[in-house]
Amino acid sequence: MTVVYFHGQPGSPAELDLVFPDRREHQERVHAPDRATDRPDLSLSAYLDHLTADVLQRRPEGQIRLVGFSLGSYVAVEVGLRLEALGRGRDLSLDLVSAAAPLDCGDFLPDMAGGAVFALARNQPRLFSALTSVQGGLSRVAPGLLFAQIFAGAAGADAQLARDPAFQTTVRGMIAHSLARGARAYQREILGYVAQPAQRLAGLRAPITLWQGDADTWTPPAMAQAIVAVRPATLRRFPGLSHYSTLQAALPQILAGAA
Numbered sequence: 620m621t622v623v624y625f626h627g628q629p630g631s632p633a634e635l636d637l638v639f640p641d642r643r644e645h646q647e648r649v650h651a652p653d654r655a656t657d658r659p660d661l662s663l664s665a666y667l668d669h670l671t672a673d674v675l676q677r678r679p680e681g682q683i684r685l686v687g688f689s690l691g692s693y694v695a696v697e698v699g700l701r702l703e704a705l706g707r708g709r710d711l712s713l714d715l716v717s718a719a720a721p722l723d724c725g726d727f728l729p730d731m732a733g734g735a736v737f738a739l740a741r742n743q744p745r746l747f748s749a750l751t752s753v754q755g756g757l758s759r760v761a762p763g764l765l766f767a768q769i770f771a772g773a774a775g776a777d778a779q780l781a782r783d784p785a786f787q788t789t790v791r792g793m794i795a796h797s798l799a800r801g802a803r804a805y806q807r808e809i810l811g812y813v814a815q816p817a818q819r820l821a822g823l824r825a826p827i828t829l830w831q832g833d834a835d836t837w838t839p840p841a842m843a844q845a846i847v848a849v850r851p852a853t854l855r856r857f858p859g860l861s862h863y864s865t866l867q868a869a870l871p872q873i874l875a876g877a878a
Contacts (some may be wrong), residue, residue: 667694
């Protein structure tokens, strides 16, 4: 079985290091494309086609497991739809961790940490692009300040994670990689996500497992419930866990099931 991991936004494949400090535990088992630097010249639709072709090249036959974390769940769904259209639906399953539901599934933005950014992207994309430039510059000159702003509302187990120096170092690097070096890719995916209709998710036939922390403030539990209402899925809940802490709990179970 091929496991393909789609990181969050802002994020990078270094998210796997938050779960497996020894990289050998995942390097040979998980393909994690770095979407910050992979073909920033392509439009969103063309890039999603490119990701799909990459998956098919790596796994021309046999089982494919797509894992999407946070905003990476949007990418996993879009790649999954393309794989189904190409006849690979029977081979496909999806694991969506701390998943971001389509915004037209409910009134989520007031309860989301970062909801104002998504609202800006949906309503004023030019201002959103300008904000991304400011954040990219801040991630270069004051990564600690940007980290503090992003994690100011961390809840549940993520509040403890945010105080861990090793976690801080890794996440600061991911944020800078995504918002500075990968700004073009970050923008195209956020703008695509805020415009994704719920019908896209509803049209996916492959089995879906949702992994949701009950204390998540980035992608609140209401998002997982809305996904299940639009498209029936298995929902795994984690009491007391939030965004990244759910990833740490879920990913080892996902890989164990893919062994």
